[in-house]
Amino acid sequence: MFNGLLKKLLRVLKRKKVIKLGFYGPVNAGKTTLANRICLDWLGTEVGRVSEIPHETREVQKIENVVVRTNNGTLRMNIIDMPGIATQVDYRTFMEYGLDEEEAKRRAKEATRGVIEAIKWLDNVDAVLVVMDSTQDPYTQVNVTIIGNLEARGIPMIIVANKIDLPGARPERIENAFPQHVVVPISAKTGENIDKLYEAINKYLT
Amino acid sequence: MEIKMHFIPAEVLAGMRTVDKINMIIDSIKKNIIVVLEEGLTPQEEAELIEATMREIDAENFHGIEFFRVDKRNKSLREKLADKIAGRKSGFMIVGPTRMIEEIKKETNYVVMLARVDELCRINAQNAEESMTKEQKK
Numbered sequence: 322m323f324n325g326l327l328k329k330l331l332r333v334l335k336r337k338k339v340i341k342l343g344f345y346g347p348v349n350a351g352k353t354t355l356a357n358r359i360c361l362d363w364l365g366t367e368v369g370r371v372s373e374i375p376h377e378t379r380e381v382q383k384i385e386n387v388v389v390r391t392n393n394g395t396l397r398m399n400i401i402d403m404p405g406i407a408t409q410v411d412y413r414t415f416m417e418y419g420l421d422e423e424e425a426k427r428r429a430k431e432a433t434r435g436v437i438e439a440i441k442w443l444d445n446v447d448a449v450l451v452v453m454d455s456t457q458d459p460y461t462q463v464n465v466t467i468i469g470n471l472e473a474r475g476i477p478m479i480i481v482a483n484k485i486d487l488p489g490a491r492p493e494r495i496e497n498a499f500p501q502h503v504v505v506p507i508s509a510k511t512g513e514n515i516d517k518l519y520e521a522i523n524k525y526l527t
Numbered sequence: 528m529e530i531k532m533h534f535i536p537a538e539v540l541a542g543m544r545t546v547d548k549i550n551m552i553i554d555s556i557k558k559n560i561i562v563v564l565e566e567g568l569t570p571q572e573e574a575e576l577i578e579a580t581m582r583e584i585d586a587e588n589f590h591g592i593e594f595f596r597v598d599k600r601n602k603s604l605r606e607k608l609a610d611k612i613a614g615r616k617s618g619f620m621i622v623g624p625t626r627m628i629e630e631i632k633k634e635t636n637y638v639v640m641l642a643r644v645d646e647l648c649r650i651n652a653q654n655a656e657e658s659m660t661k662e663q664k665k
Binding site: 469 | 573580581582584590594631632
């Protein structure tokens with residue numbers, strides 16, 4: 322706990338002009354859709370491919386020097402879009418989406434490497450957006466492990482309750498599961514509440 | 528139908544290095560044994576467990592793990608202090624092969640673990656066949 326506080330204090334003292342903002346979360350939570358939304362808003366272009374097939378993002382994607390202007394100032398960040406964290410990868414899941422066996426096995430291998438890479442990056446980010454799907458139960462071990470690791474390292478975070486445009490979305494479940502953290506409900510797909518997220522990043526993560 | 532579980536007491540875990548705990552868990556899981564740790568791993572150890580799992584995954588035999596650490600959510604400062612004094616680090620943890628475990632989740636007063644019965648039957652049949660082959664070779 323004290324280690325975490327010390328790290329937070331050091332972070333404040335060493336406040337950076339450009340923050341390395343990592344996007345973490347389980348598979349298919351909408352991390353790349355969010356990265357695309359931010360880049361579309363501020364760079365005018367999308368950067369990553371999204372699909373309904375799990376583990377579409379299998380390598381860390383870096384988008385450098387994104388400048389976001391909010392009512393409270395300007396923030397500069399390098400976005401690091403991570404592969405989704407998972408505890409299992411079964412190639413047969415990919416075959417259900419129409420991939421042949423060879424392609425599915427290759428994708429599974431790449432997905433396992435992606436998870437390892439994302440975990441390694443925990444030591445290299447300044448702040449994190451933990452992206453969760455508001456239609457799913459938030460109290461999963463993957464979410465708990467991600468948040469526990471960020472807390473232990475003293476890395477500031479915002480939880481993004483994504484997919485609020487979907488009928489089954491219940492962002493309040495995420496707020497109830499992690500009341501000690503700032504939760505911002507958004508739809509990365511439609512852009513709903515995205516300005517609130519920019520304000521929150523400026524307020525809590527810089 | 529057979530389910531094998533190993534219960535590991537906190538005092539045994541206390542004497543183990545992280546790498547040893549993780550190797551013990553992965554070895555057991557690859558033998559289709561469910562492991563219950565009296566004292567769960569730390570978040571950093573959990574991340575290492577996920578990393579180790581990813582390295583071990585192979586398309587045919589091992590697809591990963593399911594695990595769940597049962598901790599009281601949002602402990603008060605007093606409860607945290609009581610844990611510190613008692614030397615308690617975290618709640619218990621269940622880890623099992625994803626092949627056998629559908630889901631582990633916490634309800635209000637208990638933890639539910641759903642097993643894949645069809646897969647368990649397949650594993651038992653496979654084990655029986657392997658034993659028979661060994662016997663025949665003898």
